[in-house]
Amino acid sequence: MAYTEQEVLAGLAEIVAEETGLPVDTITAEKSFVDDLDIDSLSIMTIVTHAEDKFDVTIPDDAAKDFNLVGDAVNFIVGAQA
Amino acid sequence: MSTVPEVVVTGLGATTPLGGDVASTWSAALAGTSGARTLENDWAEKYGMPVNFAATIAVKPEDVLTRPETKRMDPSTQYAIIAAREAWKDAGAPEVDGTRLGTVVSSGIGGIWTTLDAWDTLREKGARRVLPMTVPMLMPNSPTGYVSLEFGAKAGAHALVSACASGAEAIGYGVEMIRSGRADIVIAGGTEATIHPMPISAFAASRTLSLRNDDPAGASRPYDQDRDGFVIGEGSGIVVLESAAHAAARGARVYAKIAGVGLSADGYHITSPEPTGDGQIRAMRDALANAEVAAQDVVHVNAHATSTTVGDLVEARSISTVMGAAADRVALSATKSMTGHLLGGAGALETIFTILAVHDRKAPPTINVANPDPELTLDLVRDTPRGLPAGDIAALNNSFGFGGHNVALVVKNA
Numbered sequence: 001m002a003y004t005e006q007e008v009l010a011g012l013a014e015i016v017a018e019e020t021g022l023p024v025d026t027i028t029a030e031k032s033f034v035d036d037l038d039i040d041s042l043s044i045m046t047i048v049t050h051a052e053d054k055f056d057v058t059i060p061d062d063a064a065k066d067f068n069l070v071g072d073a074v075n076f077i078v079g080a081q082a
Numbered sequence: 083m084s085t086v087p088e089v090v091v092t093g094l095g096a097t098t099p100l101g102g103d104v105a106s107t108w109s110a111a112l113a114g115t116s117g118a119r120t121l122e123n124d125w126a127e128k129y130g131m132p133v134n135f136a137a138t139i140a141v142k143p144e145d146v147l148t149r150p151e152t153k154r155m156d157p158s159t160q161y162a163i164i165a166a167r168e169a170w171k172d173a174g175a176p177e178v179d180g181t182r183l184g185t186v187v188s189s190g191i192g193g194i195w196t197t198l199d200a201w202d203t204l205r206e207k208g209a210r211r212v213l214p215m216t217v218p219m220l221m222p223n224s225p226t227g228y229v230s231l232e233f234g235a236k237a238g239a240h241a242l243v244s245a246c247a248s249g250a251e252a253i254g255y256g257v258e259m260i261r262s263g264r265a266d267i268v269i270a271g272g273t274e275a276t277i278h279p280m281p282i283s284a285f286a287a288s289r290t291l292s293l294r295n296d297d298p299a300g301a302s303r304p305y306d307q308d309r310d311g312f313v314i315g316e317g318s319g320i321v322v323l324e325s326a327a328h329a330a331a332r333g334a335r336v337y338a339k340i341a342g343v344g345l346s347a348d349g350y351h352i353t354s355p356e357p358t359g360d361g362q363i364r365a366m367r368d369a370l371a372n373a374e375v376a377a378q379d380v381v382h383v384n385a386h387a388t389s390t391t392v393g394d395l396v397e398a399r400s401i402s403t404v405m406g407a408a409a410d411r412v413a414l415s416a417t418k419s420m421t422g423h424l425l426g427g428a429g430a431l432e433t434i435f436t437i438l439a440v441h442d443r444k445a446p447p448t449i450n451v452a453n454p455d456p457e458l459t460l461d462l463v464r465d466t467p468r469g470l471p472a473g474d475i476a477a478l479n480n481s482f483g484f485g486g487h488n489v490a491l492v493v494k495n496a
Contacts, residue, residue, distance in 0.1 A: 018149060018150070018153065019150060019153065020150055021148045021149055021150040042214050042215060042218075045214040046213055046214050046215055049210070049211060049212075049213055049214065052210065052211070053207065053211055058210075
């Protein structure tokens with residue numbers, strides 16, 4: 001069963017909130033991981049690891065490297081679902 | 083011509099089985115409270131673990147730290163950060179150039195929870211699920227690294243490892259950093275978080291833990307005839323060390339001086355103390371000489387005394403030898419009877435107790451000594467605190483560790 005875009009965004013926002021301590025409702029698709037959420041590369045990789053586990057997808061490092069906005073990650077995860 | 087700076091203590095911090103800070107820990111210790119309790123989990127049943135109790139931390143770090151902090155730090159680092167923040171605030175959050183501020187925060191074992199959690203994840207879910215923060219969380223220098231980051235300490239961030247002597251050795255090294263001119267202020271101490279089924283089972287396998295499952299609060303009984311091993315504890319103790327001149331210049335409140343450091347190794351056995359106490363005696367004598375204190379000026383000793391059959395008596399004989407005719411004047415305290423054994427945190431917490439004993443002129447009690455070992459000839463402070471004399475006094479804190487490490491620190495009144 002595939003997750004909808006909204007479900008992925010909600011799930012990813014929970015993961016990001018756990019990692020950063022930011023309120024979950026402030027983590028929206030148009031936010032930049034680095035510029036808006038102040039997340040460093042190690043934290044992005046931590047979020048990717050949790051996201052792979054949660055959504056049962058593989059996110060290659062090359063793809064994760066290009067995640068600028070939260071929405072980029074959401075789109076990748078939605079597309080990567082079997 | 084330069085003189086060697088005198089080192090004073092201007093801040094104290096702790097999170098322990100007796101309390102979430104120094105004040106609550108010290109008042110519980112003076113009241114003779116045990117921090118040991120039955121574990122609230124099924125480890126003993128699930129794993130056949132012979133010990134089902136420990137001196138667990140009184141205030142959980144998740145009640146004090148933010149969620150991201152608890153996720154990014156191993157529990158051993160969480161305890162150190164909590165204690166370091168308290169110590170720093172207690173010292174008045176001094177203004178200091180970062181290049182003159184150092185940290186020495188040790189752990190005897192390191193980030194064992196992180197190590198074992200990552201191993202579980204690897205086996206259950208594969209390598210791709212091992213978290214990127216695993217290495218910075220498990221490394222034994224993580225506590226000192228995080229404390230250094232928190233306060234911008236750039237003179238050096240060190241983590242000496244000497245098992246159960248680690249916390250005291252860290253403070254000794256911090257003293258040396260100030261004496262040698264590398265720093266004006268050093269945040270120093272120890273931490274440990276090993277109340278996990280693997281280390282408990284491993285210590286039990288080495289036959290060093292008390293098996294008194296039906297009486298956790300009575301299990302740690304240093305010098306009692308019926309002692310049967312130590313009680314594993316967890317937590318952290320941190321002190322702010324400062325050159326006396328720096329402290330005076332900013333009008334800081336001074337608890338006491340760390341006047342002498344003595345270090346030695348047994349070179350004898352990886353776990354057993356050398357039976358004549360030669361290494362312990364050398365550490366204590368070196369610490370006294372280093373402090374320019376005579377044995378007859380020592381009024382209080384906080385013993386390493388973990389409640390093991392052999393270790394307690396070897397140390398007692400060593401103290402008697404060092405004190406000689408002055409041994410009768412020494413009020414001996416074994417605070418692990420209350421806190422359990424904080425391993426890498428023990429030497430630091432007991433240094434804090436020694437500092438407060440000198441500052442408040444009050445030696446903390448030793449509990450659970452129903453029948454003192456007949457071979458103990460020293461004057462043990464039992465059940466209630468003992469007043470210490472007015473005037474200039476000195477006290478010793480002993481810490482020894484697997485590996486044959488011996489550390490003695492001399493504390494003098496300010």
